[in-house]
Amino acid sequence: MPSELRTERDGSTVVLTLHGPETRNTLSEGLVAAATEALATAEDDRDVRTIVLTGAGGHFCAGGNLQAMIARREAGREAQARMLGLLHRWIEALRACPKPVIAAVEGAAAGAGFSIAMACDLVVASDEARFVLSYAKLGLTPDGGATWHLGRAVPRQLLQQWLWLAEPVSARQLEPFGLVTRVCPAGQAVTEAKALADRLAAMAPNAIAGAKELLQRVPESDFAAQLDAERDRFIESLFHANAAEGIAAFLGKRAPRFE
Numbered sequence: 317m318p319s320e321l322r323t324e325r326d327g328s329t330v331v332l333t334l335h336g337p338e339t340r341n342t343l344s345e346g347l348v349a350a351a352t353e354a355l356a357t358a359e360d361d362r363d364v365r366t367i368v369l370t371g372a373g374g375h376f377c378a379g380g381n382l383q384a385m386i387a388r389r390e391a392g393r394e395a396q397a398r399m400l401g402l403l404h405r406w407i408e409a410l411r412a413c414p415k416p417v418i419a420a421v422e423g424a425a426a427g428a429g430f431s432i433a434m435a436c437d438l439v440v441a442s443d444e445a446r447f448v449l450s451y452a453k454l455g456l457t458p459d460g461g462a463t464w465h466l467g468r469a470v471p472r473q474l475l476q477q478w479l480w481l482a483e484p485v486s487a488r489q490l491e492p493f494g495l496v497t498r499v500c501p502a503g504q505a506v507t508e509a510k511a512l513a514d515r516l517a518a519m520a521p522n523a524i525a526g527a528k529e530l531l532q533r534v535p536e537s538d539f540a541a542q543l544d545a546e547r548d549r550f551i552e553s554l555f556h557a558n559a560a561e562g563i564a565a566f567l568g569k570r571a572p573r574f575e
Contacts, residue, residue, distance in 0.1 A: 318344035318346055319339065319381075320335050320346060320347055320350070321333070321334065321335065321346075321350040321351050322335045322372070328363060328514075329367065329510060329514070329517065330367050330368070331370065331510075332351060332354055332355075332367060332368070333372055334347060334369075334371040334372065334376070335371075335372040337372045340371075340377070340426075341371040341375055342379060342380060343377065343379065343428060344384065345402055351369075351406050352402070352405055352406045355367065355406075355410065358413075358415060359415060364415065365416075365521060366417075367417045368417075368418050369418070369432070370421070370509070373423075374423045374503075375422060375424045376419070376421040376425040376432075376445070377425060377428070379428040379430070380427055380428055382454075403459065404460065404461070406432075407431065407460050410432070410436055411435055412532070414524070415521070416513070416516045416524060417438075418437065418438045418497075419432070419439045419440070419441075419509075420440050420505040420508070420509035421433055421439060421441040421487070422444070422445055423442075423444070423445060423446070424445075425447045426450045427458075428462075430447045430460075430462060432460060433447070434462065434465040434466060438498075438512065439496045439498075440496075440497060440508045440509040440512060441498070441500070442487065442503065442505045443486075443487060443500070443502060444502040445505070446485070447484065447487070448478075449462060449478050449479050450482050452482045458479065466478075468535070470495075518572075518574070520562060522552075526552070526553055529549070561573060
């Protein structure tokens with residue numbers, strides 16, 4: 317049975333679970349399309365402040381389903397292009413979502429599973445999680461933005477080693493590069509991710525979204541353009557009701573109540 321997406325609401329957090337334990341939550345067209353739609357739904361819901369993305373059965377995601385890849389090879393290039401188009405739209409949606417998306421990683425995050433985790437804003441991973449760019453063992457090259465995200469954080473020679481040798485990398489190895497936000501005991505990734513989500517949910521949503529947008533601009537922006545964007549965003553946020561509440565709460569030595 318192909319993997320599917322399961323959605324759960326926990327207060328102001330939506331938990332999206334990749335569910336296909338028998339294959340370590342490998343990707344299917346239905347799952348990827350549903351995940352993209354779920355992000356759009358969460359984005360439109362004012363009561364949703366944060367999103368946690370995780371996998372079922374003690375693993376995050378083992379990437380592409382090999383049996384499905386065989387079928388797409390038989391069907392022709394267009395079938396694989398369609399699947400990659402769906403995957404890459406999901407990756408773009410994760411990056412563009414104005415609400416924080418936190419990956420909660422247990423077990424394997426392999427191939428596109430690694431890519432998906434890296435597209436999230438924050439990553440909470442167990443100390444037994446293993447991230448692996450498994451493509452070379454299959455005679456394949458990376459997808460899902462793996463080279464874009466990792467290539468900006470990791471020295472080229474080290475990333476080539478990960479790509480060519482396809483050796484698992486631990487959460488502790490990724491942590492110094494800022495690619496993993498928190499390392500926790502096995503079985504606690506979702507719990508830790510929800511706790512982090514609760515902290516973020518208490519922040520001003522417009523400020524969270526504005527900061528994310530500014531950071532997304534950096535790779536394509538020169539310094540002068542980035543200063544202009546920061547100016548515009550700062551003025552916009554200052555004249556938002558949340559700034560009035562935040563300043564008043566700080567001066568009044570109380571917790572803010574952002575809308």
